[in-house]
Amino acid sequence: MSSIIKVTQVKKNFGKQTVLKNVSLTVEPGTIYGLLGANGAGKSTLLKIITGLLKADAGQVNFGEMIMPKAQIEIQRRFSFSGQQSSVDDVLTGFENLTLIAKLRHLAHPQKIAQDLLTRFDLTDAANKAAGSYSGGMVRRLDLAMSLVGDPEIIFLNEPTTGLDPASRNDLWKMIRELKAKGKTIFLTTQYLEEADQLTDQIGFLRDGEIVATGTPTEMKRLAGSAKLQLTFADEATATQAAATLATYRVTAIDPEALAVDLPDGNMSSLTILKQLDDAGMTVVNFGLVAPTLDDVFMKLTKGVD
Amino acid sequence: MKNYLSDTMTLANRLIKHNLRSMDTIITVVAMPVAMLLMFIYILGGSMQLPGVSHGEYVNYILPAILFMTLATGSAYTALRVFMDKSSGMFDRFKSMPIAKSAVLNGQVVSSVLFLMFSTVIVLLISFLTGFRAQANLGQWLLTFILVIGFAIMVTWLSVPFGLAAKSIDSASAFSYLLLLLLFVSSGFSSVEGMPTPVRVFAEHQPMTTMITAVRQLLAGQNPTADFWQSIVWIIGITLVSFFFSKRLYHQI
Ligand SMILES: Nc1ncnc2c1ncn2[C@@H]1O[C@H](COP(=O)(O)OP(=O)(O)OP(=O)(O)O)[C@@H](O)[C@H]1O
Ligand SMILES: [Mg+2]
Numbered sequence: 001m002s003s004i005i006k007v008t009q010v011k012k013n014f015g016k017q018t019v020l021k022n023v024s025l026t027v028e029p030g031t032i033y034g035l036l037g038a039n040g041a042g043k044s045t046l047l048k049i050i051t052g053l054l055k056a057d058a059g060q061v062n063f064g065e066m067i068m069p070k071a072q073i074e075i076q077r078r079f080s081f082s083g084q085q086s087s088v089d090d091v092l093t094g095f096e097n098l099t100l101i102a103k104l105r106h107l108a109h110p111q112k113i114a115q116d117l118l119t120r121f122d123l124t125d126a127a128n129k130a131a132g133s134y135s136g137g138m139v140r141r142l143d144l145a146m147s148l149v150g151d152p153e154i155i156f157l158n159e160p161t162t163g164l165d166p167a168s169r170n171d172l173w174k175m176i177r178e179l180k181a182k183g184k185t186i187f188l189t190t191q192y193l194e195e196a197d198q199l200t201d202q203i204g205f206l207r208d209g210e211i212v213a214t215g216t217p218t219e220m221k222r223l224a225g226s227a228k229l230q231l232t233f234a235d236e237a238t239a240t241q242a243a244a245t246l247a248t249y250r251v252t253a254i255d256p257e258a259l260a261v262d263l264p265d266g267n268m269s270s271l272t273i274l275k276q277l278d279d280a281g282m283t284v285v286n287f288g289l290v291a292p293t294l295d296d297v298f299m300k301l302t303k304g305v306d
Numbered sequence: 307m308k309n310y311l312s313d314t315m316t317l318a319n320r321l322i323k324h325n326l327r328s329m330d331t332i333i334t335v336v337a338m339p340v341a342m343l344l345m346f347i348y349i350l351g352g353s354m355q356l357p358g359v360s361h362g363e364y365v366n367y368i369l370p371a372i373l374f375m376t377l378a379t380g381s382a383y384t385a386l387r388v389f390m391d392k393s394s395g396m397f398d399r400f401k402s403m404p405i406a407k408s409a410v411l412n413g414q415v416v417s418s419v420l421f422l423m424f425s426t427v428i429v430l431l432i433s434f435l436t437g438f439r440a441q442a443n444l445g446q447w448l449l450t451f452i453l454v455i456g457f458a459i460m461v462t463w464l465s466v467p468f469g470l471a472a473k474s475i476d477s478a479s480a481f482s483y484l485l486l487l488l489l490f491v492s493s494g495f496s497s498v499e500g501m502p503t504p505v506r507v508f509a510e511h512q513p514m515t516t517m518i519t520a521v522r523q524l525l526a527g528q529n530p531t532a533d534f535w536q537s538i539v540w541i542i543g544i545t546l547v548s549f550f551f552s553k554r555l556y557h558q559i
Contacts (some may be wrong), residue, residue, distance in 0.1 A: 087395030
């Protein structure tokens with residue numbers, strides 16, 4: 001396999017608490033991997049182990065041929081890591097924050113690198129203001145800019161859009177997509193299913209210290225079950241009658257006069273259902289298709305029901 | 307590892323900027339020992355009767371404790387900065403970078419010692435204005451300097467594990483009250499003779515008394531005695547233990 005990151009049977013306890021029981025995953029180069037999990041699932045802990053901030057109790061982390069704790073410095077040259085809270089220095093200016101990272105990475109021309117990134121992230125006006133005075137969205141942009149100093153090939157982002165308003169979130173999503181278009185590999189954690197759906201190529205669900213499900217967003221949605229056809233009728237009597245007519249399907253009542261019909265054979269089967277109702281002389285007032293969301297998967301998997 | 311020194315300096319430089327940009331920090335650190343100095347000299351000084359110490363010499367008597375008080379107060383800010391870097395995720399970012407991991411804490415220590423020494427010099431200058439005079443020659447001044455900078459390094463390393471282990475801003479700097487308490491239960495401001503027996507036994511043997519006596523002797527123009535060498539041993543010992551705990555905690559966070 002040509003995976004760029006390979007995590008094999010990683011275990012981690014904090015005292016008596018087992019946070020990671022047995023985690024294995026692979027990330028392909030040039031893709032966005034999304035690690036999903038509820039609060040306290042161990043996303044940050046796993047990310048810290050992969051990036052060498054914490055030692056695992058057992059298991060292995062490989063970056064291509066290199067093994068994590070052994071080749072730590074060499075591996076760390078290839079990636080950047082951005083923590084759950086934006087780790088920018090509040091006292092330093094945006095410009096100084098960027099030159100600080102450039103100097104620590106021993107790059108030539110730290111000032112020029114900082115200027116270019118400030119321009120790219122639309123922060124030139126605030127370049128010489130203390131980062132402590134930035135808005136939440138600006139801090140996140142600076143944080144991401146700091147992660148791009150030295151042009152690393154792998155970018156780790158721990159909950160990159162938590163606490164942002166929808167507009168800033170969209171901005172950041174756009175920037176993350178641009179990074180992927182440039183061939184970067186991105187590993188992010190998130191609690192937002194929409195984010196995983198919008199951005200990622202591969203999702204891993206972390207629960208009870210294990211990756212309980214993994215796949216593309218589409219595959220994950222399939223896990224949540226089939227799409228549903230929602231039907232609204234003029235009154236309760238018609239709805240009851242319709243439910244009887246559709247006895248061969250799985251039908252649930254959502255309102256006295258509305259039904260939801262499972263479509264295990266795909267969306268096109270709604271045509272058959274509508275025709276069947278029409279033939280039986282029942283008028284459908286309104287109908288619509290409801291696709292399963294990642295939220296459905298999330299609810300299913302985090303609650304541990306199948 | 308030729309980058310090691312430059313990484314440490316880059317990281318120290320960042321915190322030196324912090325210190326320069328928050329002037330109220332240095333004012334807070336200097337204000338307390340200066341207020342104590344003035345209070346002891348002008349308010350309490352008259353009523354303080356120390357065997358063998360004339361009223362005029364009282365300022366010379368308390369000066370070592372005043373200098374150590376500056377360092378103890380200042381070290382609270384070191385613990386605070388360490389705590390802030392831990393909780394803001396700055397340490398995580400630095401740890402994830404391809405740099406020697408020890409450069410991060412060492413950067414904290416370098417900037418802290420510079421800050422503490424700067425504060426101490428200010429307090430020393432003010433104490434000259436209030437009548438402090440030393441009989442020390444150049445060599446004795448140099449040894450005094452070694453003790454003071456040693457004390458600064460010691461309280462800095464001591465503050466690091468407290469900053470790393472703290473759960474809140476307040477608990478991060480709380481340990482400096484302990485240092486201040488040790489200063490008051492020592493020969494810093496009054497003779498230990500007047501203290502109740504159990505307190506006196508403690509005061510006579512705790513490291514603050516040893517270090518204060520050593521500095522007091524040097525500034526009075528005496529050559530180093532056993533107190534000086536014992537102080538050096540205390541400083542190295544406490545620094546090593548704190549250093550060990552700092553490293554351990556740093557790798558766990
Ligand atoms: N250094 C530590 N020492 C002890 N326990 C820890 C430590 N770090 C994390 N934990 C515990 O491990 C569990 C997982 O924490 P982690 O931060 O990895 O979860 P998370 O999935 O990132 O959660 P969130 O979505 O809230 O960020 C939590 O119960 C947490 O309290
Ligand atoms: Mg987390």
